[in-house]
Amino acid sequence: MTETVTIAPVAAPKHSSNSVLSHALYIMKDNPVTGLAFGLFALIALLALFGPYIVPYDPLASNTAQALKAPSMAHWFGTDQLGRDIFSRVIVATRLDFIIAIASVILVFIMGGFAGIAAGFFGGWTDRIVSRIADTIMAFPLFVLAMGIVAALGNTVTNIVIATAIVNFPLYVRVARAEANVRREAGFVQAARLSGNGDYRILLAHILPNIMPIMMVQISLTMGYAILNAAGLSFIGLGVKPPTPEWGIMVAEGAANIISGEWWIALFPGAALMIAVFTFNLLGDGLRDLVDPQRRT
Amino acid sequence: MLKAPTPEVDVGTALPLLDIRNLTVEFATRRGTVQAVKKVNITLAKGETLGIVGESGSGKSVTSYAVMRILDRAGSIAEGSVLFSGLDLRAAPESEMRDLRGREMSMIFQSPRLALNPIRKIGHQIEDVLLQHAQVGNESVADKAIEVLEQVRIARPKERYHAYPFELSGGMCQRVVIALALACRPQLLIADEPTTGLDVTTQKAVMDLVVELTRERGMSTILITHDLGLAAAYCDKVVVMEKGLVVETSPSETIFKAPAHAYTRKLMRATPRPGITLRDLLPEDEAARARPLANKPVLADEAPLLVVENLVKEYPRKGVSTSIKKMFGTTPVPENEVFRAVDGISFTIGRGESVGLVGESGCGKSTTSMMLMRLIDKTSGTIAFGGEDIGAIPARNFATLPQRKKIQMVFQDPTDSLNPRFTAARAIADPLLRLSDISRGALRAKCEELATQVGLPLQFLDRFPHQLSGGQKARVGIARAIALKPDLIILDEPTAALDVSVQAVVLNLLQDLKDELGMSYLFVSHDLNVVRLLCDRVIVMNTGRIVEQGPTQRVMEAPEAAYTRDLLAAIPHPPV
Numbered sequence: 001m002t003e004t005v006t007i008a009p010v011a012a013p014k015h016s017s018n019s020v021l022s023h024a025l026y027i028m029k030d031n032p033v034t035g036l037a038f039g040l041f042a043l044i045a046l047l048a049l050f051g052p053y054i055v056p057y058d059p060l061a062s063n064t065a066q067a068l069k070a071p072s073m074a075h076w077f078g079t080d081q082l083g084r085d086i087f088s089r090v091i092v093a094t095r096l097d098f099i100i101a102i103a104s105v106i107l108v109f110i111m112g113g114f115a116g117i118a119a120g121f122f123g124g125w126t127d128r129i130v131s132r133i134a135d136t137i138m139a140f141p142l143f144v145l146a147m148g149i150v151a152a153l154g155n156t157v158t159n160i161v162i163a164t165a166i167v168n169f170p171l172y173v174r175v176a177r178a179e180a181n182v183r184r185e186a187g188f189v190q191a192a193r194l195s196g197n198g199d200y201r202i203l204l205a206h207i208l209p210n211i212m213p214i215m216m217v218q219i220s221l222t223m224g225y226a227i228l229n230a231a232g233l234s235f236i237g238l239g240v241k242p243p244t245p246e247w248g249i250m251v252a253e254g255a256a257n258i259i260s261g262e263w264w265i266a267l268f269p270g271a272a273l274m275i276a277v278f279t280f281n282l283l284g285d286g287l288r289d290l291v292d293p294q295r296r297t
Numbered sequence: 298m299l300k301a302p303t304p305e306v307d308v309g310t311a312l313p314l315l316d317i318r319n320l321t322v323e324f325a326t327r328r329g330t331v332q333a334v335k336k337v338n339i340t341l342a343k344g345e346t347l348g349i350v351g352e353s354g355s356g357k358s359v360t361s362y363a364v365m366r367i368l369d370r371a372g373s374i375a376e377g378s379v380l381f382s383g384l385d386l387r388a389a390p391e392s393e394m395r396d397l398r399g400r401e402m403s404m405i406f407q408s409p410r411l412a413l414n415p416i417r418k419i420g421h422q423i424e425d426v427l428l429q430h431a432q433v434g435n436e437s438v439a440d441k442a443i444e445v446l447e448q449v450r451i452a453r454p455k456e457r458y459h460a461y462p463f464e465l466s467g468g469m470c471q472r473v474v475i476a477l478a479l480a481c482r483p484q485l486l487i488a489d490e491p492t493t494g495l496d497v498t499t500q501k502a503v504m505d506l507v508v509e510l511t512r513e514r515g516m517s518t519i520l521i522t523h524d525l526g527l528a529a530a531y532c533d534k535v536v537v538m539e540k541g542l543v544v545e546t547s548p549s550e551t552i553f554k555a556p557a558h559a560y561t562r563k564l565m566r567a568t569p570r571p572g573i574t575l576r577d578l579l580p581e582d583e584a585a586r587a588r589p590l591a592n593k594p595v596l597a598d599e600a601p602l603l604v605v606e607n608l609v610k611e612y613p614r615k616g617v618s619t620s621i622k623k624m625f626g627t628t629p630v631p632e633n634e635v636f637r638a639v640d641g642i643s644f645t646i647g648r649g650e651s652v653g654l655v656g657e658s659g660c661g662k663s664t665t666s667m668m669l670m671r672l673i674d675k676t677s678g679t680i681a682f683g684g685e686d687i688g689a690i691p692a693r694n695f696a697t698l699p700q701r702k703k704i705q706m707v708f709q710d711p712t713d714s715l716n717p718r719f720t721a722a723r724a725i726a727d728p729l730l731r732l733s734d735i736s737r738g739a740l741r742a743k744c745e746e747l748a749t750q751v752g753l754p755l756q757f758l759d760r761f762p763h764q765l766s767g768g769q770k771a772r773v774g775i776a777r778a779i780a781l782k783p784d785l786i787i788l789d790e791p792t793a794a795l796d797v798s799v800q801a802v803v804l805n806l807l808q809d810l811k812d813e814l815g816m817s818y819l820f821v822s823h824d825l826n827v828v829r830l831l832c833d834r835v836i837v838m839n840t841g842r843i844v845e846q847g848p849t850q851r852v853m854e855a856p857e858a859a860y861t862r863d864l865l866a867a868i869p870h871p872p873v
Contacts, residue, residue, distance in 0.1 A: 190708070191716075
C-alpha cells in the first residue's frame with residue numbers, strides 16, 4: 001500500500017461553471033506564468049475576432065507621402081515602404097495567422113490523433129502502416145517538406161493549412177500511439193469490454209478522453225509551431241500573397257530595410273510572431289492542468 | 298512461527314537506538330495544512346524488532362520517512378524530535394543525513410522492482426552503496442558485492458552479479474534490495490511493507506531472511522505493515538497507528554491476547570483467520586445487525602452452470618522468430634517453442650456456487666479467468682456455459698453478444714478498472730447502456746438502485762474515481778458487475794488492494810449479493826484465509842495445472858497435495 005496522505009473530500013463537488021472557473025483561477029494562482037499565457041491568449045483571440053474593426057487605418061491603403069516613417073503618436077509602429085500603417089497591419093494579420101494555425105491543428109489532430117490511437121490500440125498492421133508513414137514524413141526536413149507541398153499544390157491558404165498539418169502529423173501520431181498503447185491493457189479498458197463496448201467505442205469513448213490532457217499540450221505546442229510555419233512559408237514567398245497583411249510577409253518586406261535604419265518594419269510583426277508562439281507554448285502546461293481530472297479536486 | 302528470543306534487550310535502562318518524541322509531520326496541501334502524523338512517541342531498543350501496523354493513511358510510512366528525513370517537498374516535521382543513538386536527526390545537516398542513510402540506517406521499500414535501477418546490473422548497484430560509504434576500496438569492491446549477494450541467499454551470486462533487475466523474479470529482486478540495505482551493516486533497518494505483492498511462500502522466505510540477518514548482526518528493525526499476522530509472527534513489539542495517532546504500543550504477545558484499544562480490536566476482528574465466519578470480520582455491532590448467512594446447499598442434480606474441460610492456453614516463447622522459422626525454416630518447429638500457461642484443466646461451477654481458484658503468481662489463474670471471461674482466446678479445450686460452448690466464440694466478437702451479459706467480472710485493482718474520466722454513475726451505467734435496452738430516463742434510477750444495493754451513498758454517484766476511497770471504488774466496480782444480473786461473476790482478487798477493515802465489509806457485501814441474486818462466483822485469489830470464508834469449493838493451481846480441488850473445509854483441514862500444504866504453512870498466523 002502506498003502511503004499517500006489523502007484528504008477526504010468534505011462535500012460532493014458542485015458541477016457548475018463556477019467550479020470550473022474557480023479551478024482555472026486556482027491553476028493561475030498556482031503558476032502565474034500560466035495566468036500570463038491565458039491573458040495573452042485572450043488578447044490574441046480578441047484581436048483575431050475584432051482586429052479589423054478597431055484598427056485606426058486601412059491596412060491596405062498606401063500613402064506614399066507617409067512612407068518609411070518611424071513610430072510616432074500618429075503611427076504607433078511606424079509605416080512601411082508604401083506608407084501603410086504597420087500597427088494596423090500587425091493587428092489585422094492576427095486573424096489570418098490564427099485561422100491558419102487553428103485549421104491546421106484541427107486537421108492534424110483529427111488525422112494524426114486518430115491514426116495514432118488506432119495504431120497504439122490495435123497494434124499489428126495498423127501500427128506498422130501508421131508508424132512507417134510517420135517515419136517517412138520525419139525523414140524529410142520538415143520545413144523543406146512543407147515548402148515542397150505548397151509549391152506542388154499551389155500557393156493558397158488551404159494548401160498552407162494542409163502542408164502545416166502534414167508536417168505535424170508524426171508528432172501527433174507518436175504521442176497518441178504511445179498514450180493509447182499504455183492504456184490498451186488497463187483495467188478500465190477490460191472492464192469496458194465486459195460492459196459490451198466494441199473496439200471502436202472503447203477507442204473513442206474510453207481511451208480518447210483519457211489521452212486528451214496530453215493531446216491538449218501537443219495541440220498548444222503545435223499551434224505555436226503552425227504559426228511559425230505559416231509565417232515562414234510566407235517569408236520565403238510561398239505562402240499568403242502580398243499585399244495581404246501577414247506577419248511573415250511583413251518581416252520579409254522589412255528585412256531589406258533593416259540595414260538602412262528602418263528597423264520598425266520588420267521588428268513589430270516579428271515581435272507579434274514571437275509573442276504568439278511564446279503564448280501557445282506556455283499555454284500547453286496550463287491547459288494540461290486544467291483538463292487533467294487528477295488535478296481537479 | 299519464528300519468535301524472537303529477545304535476549305539481553307534492556308529497554309528500560311539502556312539508551313534506545315531510536316527515540317521518537319512528540320513527532321508531528323505536516324503536509325502543505327491545497328486545502329491547507331494536514332497533519333499526517335500527530336505527536337507520535339516510539340522508542341526502539343538495540344536489537345529489537347518493532348512492528349508498526351495500521352491501515353492506509355494511518356501515517357505509518359510517513360513516520361518512517363520522517364526518521365530517514367526523506368519526506369517529499371510538501372511535508373515537514375512540525376514538532377518533536379527524533380533521536381538516533383542520542384543524535385538529533387531533526388537538527389542534523391543534510392550532509393550528515395546522507396552519510397547516515399545507508400550506513401547507519403537503511404530502508405527496504407515496498408516494490409522491489411521500483412526500488413532498483415532497471416538499467417544497471419545489480420552487482421553495480423550494490424557496489425554504488427559500498428563505495429558511497431567507503432566501506433571497501435575500489436579493487437575489492439566486486440568481491441564484497443558478491444559476498445553481500447551470497448549473504449541474502451542468492452544462488453550463483455557470481456552470475457547474478459551481472460543480472461539486470463528484469464531478469465530476476467519479484468522475490469529475488471526483494472533479496473537484492475535487502476542486500477543493498479544491509480550492505481554497509483547498518484544499525485537500523487526500516488522495512489516498509491517489504492512483502493506486499495509477493496506470494497505467501499516468497500513472503501515467508503523473505504521475512505525469515507530479514508529476521509535471521511538482522512538477528513545475527515544485532516540490528517534493530519522497524520517492520521511497517523498492514524498485516525497484523527505478519528507483525529505478530531516477526532516482531533517483539535507492535536505499535537498500532539490510526540489516522541496519524543499511535544493508539545496502542547504493546548509487546549506482540551499481549552497485543553493479540555488482550556488488545557487494549559478499540560481500533561486494535563477492530564483490526565484484529567477484520568483479519569481473516571481460521572475458524573470464523575464472514576460475519577465475524579465485521580465490528581460487533583454491525584455483525585449483530587447483518588442478517589444470518591444463508592445456508593443454501595447447491596442442488597446436486599441441477600446441471601452445472603459452467604463446465605470447463607481440458608482447457609489449454611499456449612503462448613509462443615519467441616514471438617516473431619517462431620513464425621519466421623515456420624515460414625522459411627526447412628525443419629518443423631519443435632514443440633517446446635510454446636509456453637503452456639494453462640495446461641489442460643477441467644472443473645465445474647454449479648449454479649449459486651462459489652468456487653475459489655487459488656495459486657501463486659504465474660500459476661495460470663489469471664489466464665484461466667481471462668479465458669472464461671472471453672477476453673482472450675483459448676488454445677484448445679471447451680468452456681461450456683449454460684450448455685453452450687462459449688469458448689468457440691472468438692474473444693473479439695464476444696463483447697457485443699447477448700451472452701456477455703451473463704458473465705461479468707470484478708477486477709483486482711478498483712482504481713485501475715475505473716475510467717478516470719467517468720463519474721461513478723457513468724461507470725455503473727456503461728454496461729446498461731451497451732447491453733440492455735434500458736431507456737435513458739430510467740437509467741439514473743437504475744444506477745441509484747444499484748448503488749443502494751452495494752451500499753454506495755447516492756451523493757458519491759457524481760464523483761470521479763480519484764475523489765472516491767478504495768472501498769467506494771470497489772463498490773462501484775461491484776455495482777457495475779451486477780448491473781446486468783449476470784449468472785457468473787469472476788472476482789479477481791477483489792480485495793487485494795483494500796485495507797482489512799474495508800476488505801471485511803466488501804467480502805460480506807459480496808456474500809449478501811450472492812444470496813440475494815443467486816449468482817455463482819469464481820473467486821480468484823492467493824489468500825487462502827479469504828477463500829476459506831467465501832467459497833464452497835476450492836481449486837488449487839500450480840504451474841498451469843490443477844493440483845487439488847474439493848470442498849473448502851476438506852482442502853483446508855486435510856490437504857492432499859504437498860503444494861497445498863506448503864501454501865497453508867506459509868500463511869503467518871497471529872498467536873491466538
